Amino acid sequence: MSGKKKFVVFGGSNDRAVLAFLRALSVCGQRACIIARTASDRILRTQYRRDVTLVRETEELTLPILTRCILHVQEVSGCEKLVILPSSEYFNQFVLHHRRSIEALGCDIPLVESATYELLTNKRSATALFASAGVEVPVEIPALDRAKLPLVAKPIRNVDQQGGSLYPVLLRTPEDVDRFMANHAEADFFFQELVSGQSLYLLIHVSDDPEHIVLWSERNILQQAGGKSMLLAEACRFHEEPIATRLVDVLKRAGFTGLGMIEMIRAGDRLVFIEMNPRIWGPVQFCLDQGQPLLQAFIGKCLHDDPRRYLGKRARGTRQYYSWLGGLVEGLASGQGPAWHAPRWSRSRLATVCLRNDIYLRSDSWRCFLFEIAQSMRKVMHGRPNRG
Numbered sequence: 488m489s490g491k492k493k494f495v496v497f498g499g500s501n502d503r504a505v506l507a508f509l510r511a512l513s514v515c516g517q518r519a520c521i522i523a524r525t526a527s528d529r530i531l532r533t534q535y536r537r538d539v540t541l542v543r544e545t546e547e548l549t550l551p552i553l554t555r556c557i558l559h560v561q562e563v564s565g566c567e568k569l570v571i572l573p574s575s576e577y578f579n580q581f582v583l584h585h586r587r588s589i590e591a592l593g594c595d596i597p598l599v600e601s602a603t604y605e606l607l608t609n610k611r612s613a614t615a616l617f618a619s620a621g622v623e624v625p626v627e628i629p630a631l632d633r634a635k636l637p638l639v640a641k642p643i644r645n646v647d648q649q650g651g652s653l654y655p656v657l658l659r660t661p662e663d664v665d666r667f668m669a670n671h672a673e674a675d676f677f678f679q680e681l682v683s684g685q686s687l688y689l690l691i692h693v694s695d696d697p698e699h700i701v702l703w704s705e706r707n708i709l710q711q712a713g714g715k716s717m718l719l720a721e722a723c724r725f726h727e728e729p730i731a732t733r734l735v736d737v738l739k740r741a742g743f744t745g746l747g748m749i750e751m752i753r754a755g756d757r758l759v760f761i762e763m764n765p766r767i768w769g770p771v772q773f774c775l776d777q778g779q780p781l782l783q784a785f786i787g788k789c790l791h792d793d794p795r796r797y798l799g800k801r802a803r804g805t806r807q808y809y810s811w812l813g814g815l816v817e818g819l820a821s822g823q824g825p826a827w828h829a830p831r832w833s834r835s836r837l838a839t840v841c842l843r844n845d846i847y848l849r850s851d852s853w854r855c856f857l858f859e860i861a862q863s864m865r866k867v868m869h870g871r872p873n874r875g
Contacts, residue, residue, distance in 0.1 A: 492595070492790045493517075493566040495557065498539075499524020499546070500575035502855075503811065503846050507772035508572060509535045510851070511782035514775070515797040517790065520560045520569070532854040540564070548578070550585050557592050570595045570789045573745075573766050576608065576645055577652055597789050599765065603742045607765040610641040610655070611677055617760045620737045622730075624760045625679035633661055637681040639714070640667060647675055657681060657714050682761070684754030686710070686828040687725045689734060690774060691747045692781045694794040700735060701794075702726040703779040705770065709837075711814055712823035717770050719841065720809040722777055725751070730758060738763075746771075746785050772846045773809035775802045812841040812848070813859030820863040 494512065496519045498505060509530075512519055523530055523542040530536060540563045541556060561567060571594050573579045582589055583601045590596065598604055606612050618624045628635055642653035653675060656667050686707035693700050704725035709718040725731060734749050748768045750761040774781045778801045787796030818825055832840075842848060847856035 491566060492568045492570055493564055494519040494572055494786075494789070495560050495569045495594070496521045496572045497524070497556075497574065497578060498522065498528045498530040500578060501767070501769065502529045503769045504767045504771055505530065505572070505574055506533065506535075506846070506852060506855075507775060508767060508782060509533075509538075510772070510802065511775055511786060514800045514802050515783055515786050516800070517786065519572070520564050520566075522556050522560070529855055529858075532852070532858060534851040548581060550588060553581075553585070553589065554592060557589070557594060561593065567593050568595070569593065570597060573598045576766070579604070579608075579766055580646055595789065597745055597785070599743055599745065604765055605644075606741060607738070607743060607747070607763045609644050610762055611643045613763045614679075614760065616741060617734070617737055617763075620733065620740075622733065622737070622760045623757060625682050628678040628680065631658075631664065631673060631678055633664055635680075636660065636664070638678050639681045640671070640676040640678055642676055644675070647672075655714055682752045682754050682757070682759045684752045684757075684759075684828075687723065687751045687753060688720075688768075688770075689726055689731055689749040689751065690768075690771070690779075690781055691735065691738070691749070692784045692794070693735065693738060693744050693747070694784065694788050695744050696794065697739065699784070699794050701779070701781050701784045702731060702735070703774060703777070703781060704731070705773055705809065706829075708808075708827070708829045709815070710826045710828060711818050712826060714826070716811065716814050717809070718811050718815045718825055719837075720770055720773060721807070722773070734760075746781065769811075770809045770846075773806075776804075776806040776809065776844075778802070778805060806844045808840050808844040810841040810844040810846065812845045813856060813863070815841065816860055816863040817866075820866040 496505060498521055518538050521530060521539045523539050525546055526542055541559050571582060582596050583604060586596055614624045628638060637659040640656040640658055645653055647653055658664050658667060688705050690703045704723050705720045706723040707717050707720050711718060746767050748764045752759045752761055780798045783797040783800055784794040788794040815825060
């Protein structure tokens with residue numbers, strides 16, 4: 488077997504981040520071995536289907552199933568040493584839980600140790616960490632109180648005892664509270680004031696070399712309802728502000744390395760910490776489009792132990808915005824209008840910008856774009872409300 492390292496990518500979740508990563512690999516002159524989740528995996532609608540070495544027969548993920556996948560990739564690729572791409576929150580939690588067994592197969596897992604990962608990814612512990620460093624955090628409400636709406640219910644841990652993923656829930660009205668109480672266990676959540684304002688994202692790659700840190704930032708313009716996925720973003724200079732250095736220092740003291748994202752909200756004179764994702768994130772495509780080499784630093788570190796290896800490799804062309812039109816159309820087709828974090832745009836401007844910058848409407852993934860739009864149109868045709 489070859490001593491060269493190669494990435495193995497498990498598809499089927501966090502699709503936009505995975506696609507951006509595969510594009511970055513191509514920019515660096517590398518290719519991955521891809522394990523498709525099922526025959527309906529979105530990656531099979533892209534040009535990267537050429538690198539799919541195996542399609543799993545079931546969505547179930549267990550250590551024996553993952554082991555069979557790894558052994559298959561090693562046999563097909565001839566690479567004894569594989570680097571597993573940390574992608575979704577669920578997948579990362581899984582590989583960290585089985586880290587020793589997976590590493591014994593000859594795999595690198597470019598994630599921090601479980602304790603550090605849990606500290607940063609779980610909403611309550613991350614809030615406490617940044618607050619202890621003097622970063623402002625939202626005011627916590629001791630118990631769910633309808634008189635103090637609007638609030639946000641945040642999971643204490645991202646995964647419940649049954650292995651299900653938990654997400655923040657925005658509580659603006661008494662009806663929101665009723666739905667929350669009917670569908671969630673209150674004991675799994677804590678409650679904070681709902682802070683509104685400019686939504687800013689500090690994007691980070693930190694290596695174990697303290698002198699090598701890559702920072703960039705973007706401003707969230709439009710987001711799916713309920714605080715879900717970002718739909719439209721623009722570049723900003725938040726990474727040049729003094730607070731960015733403070734935030735990175737908190738991460739370094741916690742022992743963090745790798746790719747990460749910190750969300751902050753600027754509300755008047757306040758600059759408030761919202762959450763930390765110690766992993767790859769959906770709109771990372773914008774880094775490539777703006778010539779920011781965060782993914783290249785990550786790839787160089789993982790494959791060659793040198794984060795500088797591919798810093799000179801940049802994607803051709805630039806785009807002024809990040810957009811995901813399919814996510815916008817999906818929300819509108821379901822009757823859920825998006826949330827603006829900036830003055831509203833006209834429909835014509837929004838449509839034009841989204842089409843020009845869409846993450847899927849590109850030569851390597853246009854089939855994904857058409858599939859998403861067609862799915863949303865079917866929702867409308869089957870009588871689902873469109874109140875957008």
